[in-house]
Amino acid sequence: DAGVIQSPRHEVTEMGQEVTLRCKPISGHDYLFWYRQTMMRGLELLIYFNNNVPIDDSGMPEDRFSAKMPNASFSTLKIQPSEPRDSAVYFCASSLADNLVNTEAFFGQGTRLTVV
Amino acid sequence: DAKTTQPTSMDCAEGRAANLPCNHSTISGNEYVYWYRQIHSQGPQYIIHGLKNNETNEMASLIITEDRKSSTLILPHATLRDTAVYYCIPAISGNTPLVFGKGTRLSVIA
Numbered sequence: 001d002a003g004v005i006q007s008p009r010h011e012v013t014e015m016g017q018e019v020t021l022r023c024k025p026i027s028g029h030d031y032l033f034w035y036r037q038t039m040m041r042g043l044e045l046l047i048y049f050n051n052n053v054p055i056d057d058s059g060m061p062e063d064r065f066s067a068k069m070p071n072a073s074f075s076t077l078k079i080q081p082s083e084p085r086d087s088a089v090y091f092c093a094s095s096l097a098d099n100l101v102n103t104e105a106f107f108g109q110g111t112r113l114t115v116v
Numbered sequence: 117d118a119k120t121t122q123p124t125s126m127d128c129a130e131g132r133a134a135n136l137p138c139n140h141s142t143i144s145g146n147e148y149v150y151w152y153r154q155i156h157s158q159g160p161q162y163i164i165h166g167l168k169n170n171e172t173n174e175m176a177s178l179i180i181t182e183d184r185k186s187s188t189l190i191l192p193h194a195t196l197r198d199t200a201v202y203y204c205i206p207a208i209s210g211n212t213p214l215v216f217g218k219g220t221r222l223s224v225i226a
Contacts, residue, residue, distance in 0.1 A: 106162070
């Protein structure tokens with residue numbers, strides 16, 4: 001498997017524009033996580049899904065942020081409208097629920113978002 | 117409140133063992149100790165985890181104290197490619213959302 005795939009790797013957009021970040025989890029994984037990393041706040045969980053259903057979105061900073069998982073192989077994180085303070089690296093991660101074997105989270109390479 | 121306490125930074129000579137400590141005095145009985153690392157410009161990478169027994173894999177060893185209030189990650193022969201930020205994270209399972217602290221920035225020096 002190619003691992004967790006995120007696109008784009010880099011995004012530069014103007015304030016007020018809509019931004020959509022994409023994630024393809026590892027095939028067969030049933031948990032998907034979105035994190036954001038900034039120098040000031042470090043790595044923070046935004047939202048996570050189990051079997052395509054959002055479980056906890058309390059980390060989503062405000063209504064401008066939304067995330068969807070229409071199927072098991074694709075998720076999006078949308079920011080509308082974007083603001084300069086949204087500039088960060090956004091990571092997607094996936095993991096497999098397995099009661100027999102302890103599991104781990106696999107992270108993508110991240111999307112570096114710059115809002116000017 | 118921080119769940120873990122780790123040194124901000126550490127240096128290690130290439131080829132030597134790197135010992136990274138972590139205090140997690142409030143860890144729950146059902147929480148594992150997970151270690152991840154983040155190499156510059158990459159996503160975090162799983163290293164190892166344990167509950168109460170010491171663990172070893174191809175990347176590292178994990179030593180957990182008997183009271184489970186602290187642990188040490190050991191990279192037996194550090195290389196330049198081990199330069200990264202190392203995170204110690206208590207979690208119930210690998211499917212639990214990870215709560216990242218500030219971690220330890222390890223610099224391996226030639």
